[in-house]
Amino acid sequence: MPTQTTPQVDVSVGVGPWPGPWPDDPRLDPELLAHGDRRNVVDAYRYWRLEAIVADLDTRRHPFHVAIENFEHDFNIGSVVRTANAFLAREVHVVGRRRWNRRGAMVTDRYQHVRHHPDPDALGDWAVDAGLPLIGVDNGPGSVPLEEYDLPHACVLLFGQEGTGLSAAATARCADVLSIAQFGSTRSMNVGAAAAIAMHAWVRRHSFGQWPVATAGT
Numbered sequence: 001m002p003t004q005t006t007p008q009v010d011v012s013v014g015v016g017p018w019p020g021p022w023p024d025d026p027r028l029d030p031e032l033l034a035h036g037d038r039r040n041v042v043d044a045y046r047y048w049r050l051e052a053i054v055a056d057l058d059t060r061r062h063p064f065h066v067a068i069e070n071f072e073h074d075f076n077i078g079s080v081v082r083t084a085n086a087f088l089a090r091e092v093h094v095v096g097r098r099r100w101n102r103r104g105a106m107v108t109d110r111y112q113h114v115r116h117h118p119d120p121d122a123l124g125d126w127a128v129d130a131g132l133p134l135i136g137v138d139n140g141p142g143s144v145p146l147e148e149y150d151l152p153h154a155c156v157l158l159f160g161q162e163g164t165g166l167s168a169a170a171t172a173r174c175a176d177v178l179s180i181a182q183f184g185s186t187r188s189m190n191v192g193a194a195a196a197i198a199m200h201a202w203v204r205r206h207s208f209g210q211w212p213v214a215t216a217g218t
């Protein structure tokens with residue numbers, strides 16, 4: 001009887017130890033140079049120290065912010081943070097509980113500036129002080145279609161909880177609330193998906209074609 005063997009597949013990502021003469025660029029991390037860089041960063045940041053990457057991102061962050069209510073330890077918050085990093089949001093605001101479920105962020109929160117607000121009014125007051133309109137994203141009564149809305153250049157996009165949606169207190173502080181068109185049978189989509197659509201709408205309106213776009217994945 002033939003024996004079954006498991007095919008060996010190379011699943012390593014990233015790059016191995018630095019192969020050439022030792023570089024003296026202070027942005028590079030000696031540990032990563034010595035042992036390889038397996039992080040999920042674009043190729044331009046291979047071997048860079050975390051602080052050097054954040055400092056570089058800070059020079060070109062977009063002017064939109066992302067905020068999400070956190071009253072139920074929603075595991076989707078991590079996914080929203082990861083997308084905020086992909087689209088280079090200026091800051092992420094967590095509203096409600098200080099602790100949030102980081103699993104879905106896949107450590108991208110380390111590359112973001114994350115600010116906490118105890119409740120929607122605290123976020124609303126912060127946005128007023130910063131001169132930023134608070135734009136809610138939910139499909140409740142009174143919402144207007146995102147597809148027809150001219151998103152402001154600098155703004156805060158505020159998302160609700162997976163279970164309850166945008167709270168009344170948060171909605172009351174929003175300049176407008178935007179709905180994303182749906183065509184199926186469910187009342188709403190996953191908040192992580194909704195956040196990605198809204199952020200990409202901002203990118204299409206304000207950013208596309210202006211920056212070199214990071215493309216390499218691992």
Ligand SMILES: C[S@@+](CC[C@H](N)C(=O)[O-])C[C@H]1O[C@@H](n2cnc3c(N)ncnc32)[C@H](O)[C@@H]1O
Nearest residue numbers: 137138159160161165166179180188189191194
């Ligand atoms: C799963 S929804 C829950 C609440 C929703 N209002 C309902 O009645 O089912 C959670 C969050 O995802 C976002 N979301 C989901 N579907 C959306 C849509 N079609 N338009 C805008 N936001 C949406 C909103 O931020 C919302 O607060």
